[in-house]
Amino acid sequence: MRIDIITILPELMKSPFEASIIKRAQEKNQVEIHFHTPRDFTNNVHKTIDDKPYGGMAGMVMMPEPLSLLIESLLEKRSYDKIIYLTPDGEPLKQKRANSLSLCQNLMLICGHYKGIDQRIRDLYVNLEISIGDYVLTGGELAACVLVDTIVRLIPGVIGNETSALTDSFQDGLLAPPIYTRPEVFKGLEVPKVLLSGNFEKIEAWNFQMSQQRTQERRPDLLDEFD
Ligand code: ADE
Numbered sequence: 443m444r445i446d447i448i449t450i451l452p453e454l455m456k457s458p459f460e461a462s463i464i465k466r467a468q469e470k471n472q473v474e475i476h477f478h479t480p481r482d483f484t485n486n487v488h489k490t491i492d493d494k495p496y497g498g499m500a501g502m503v504m505m506p507e508p509l510s511l512l513i514e515s516l517l518e519k520r521s522y523d524k525i526i527y528l529t530p531d532g533e534p535l536k537q538k539r540a541n542s543l544s545l546c547q548n549l550m551l552i553c554g555h556y557k558g559i560d561q562r563i564r565d566l567y568v569n570l571e572i573s574i575g576d577y578v579l580t581g582g583e584l585a586a587c588v589l590v591d592t593i594v595r596l597i598p599g600v601i602g603n604e605t606s607a608l609t610d611s612f613q614d615g616l617l618a619p620p621i622y623t624r625p626e627v628f629k630g631l632e633v634p635k636v637l638l639s640g641n642f643e644k645i646e647a648w649n650f651q652m653s654q655q656r657t658q659e660r661r662p663d664l665l666d667e668f669d
Pocket residue numbers: 528529530572573574575576577578579580581582585
């Protein structure tokens with residue numbers, strides 16, 4: 443997979459991709475992540491990329507020209523499965539969407555700043571808008587990091603033990619069950635006996651029951667969608 447990220451703050455985004463699973467995925471050429479800045483596509487000496495909004499509202503808006511030139515320069519080289527704009531008014535990010543995006547070849551991510559990007563860039567180029575939650579970040583960069591992380595760990599082969607990604611919370615529509623490691627007793631709290639039984643049928647049934655119970659307690663809204 444190739445991911446092209448349009449941002450005026452690449453330095454804000456680099457470190458999450460320089461550690462752990464995402465770093466290894468890049469080293470193994472399972473994913474390539476490239477950063478591009480619209481400042482390189484301005485035609486004014488100050489490299490200005492924002493301007494006042496029409497209508498007299500407060501804040502600044504990212505100008506369409508530099509973004510458009512940058513996006514078109516990328517489109518000249520390859521086609522994209524999705525051109526994604528990170529925005530609080532986008533589709534709420536869910537595991538199902540991450541699963542389908544993990545099967546794409548080329549993704550372009552656009553991070554907005556200030557009040558956002560000129561609507562015409564959204565109308566002309568963007569075909570998926572994603573929000574990572576009902577709160578407003580200072581820009582799309584952190585949201586893009588979250589999106590990339592959720593997608594890349596799902597690319598086949600990126601997580602060593604494939605079943606590990608498949609047993610995550612949300613993967614089957616339920617929250618994950620509680621998990622334990624050694625020691626068997628910690629500060630007086632015991633690991634549930636069934637997990638020590640070696641009876642995989644029983645363990646699976648217990649995990650399922652715990653998943654359902656946890657989902658019922660914490661996120662009953664998810665059960666409405668679960669079949
Ligand atoms: N940009 C600012 N806030 C955001 C959010 N919650 N999700 C995605 N992009 C954003």
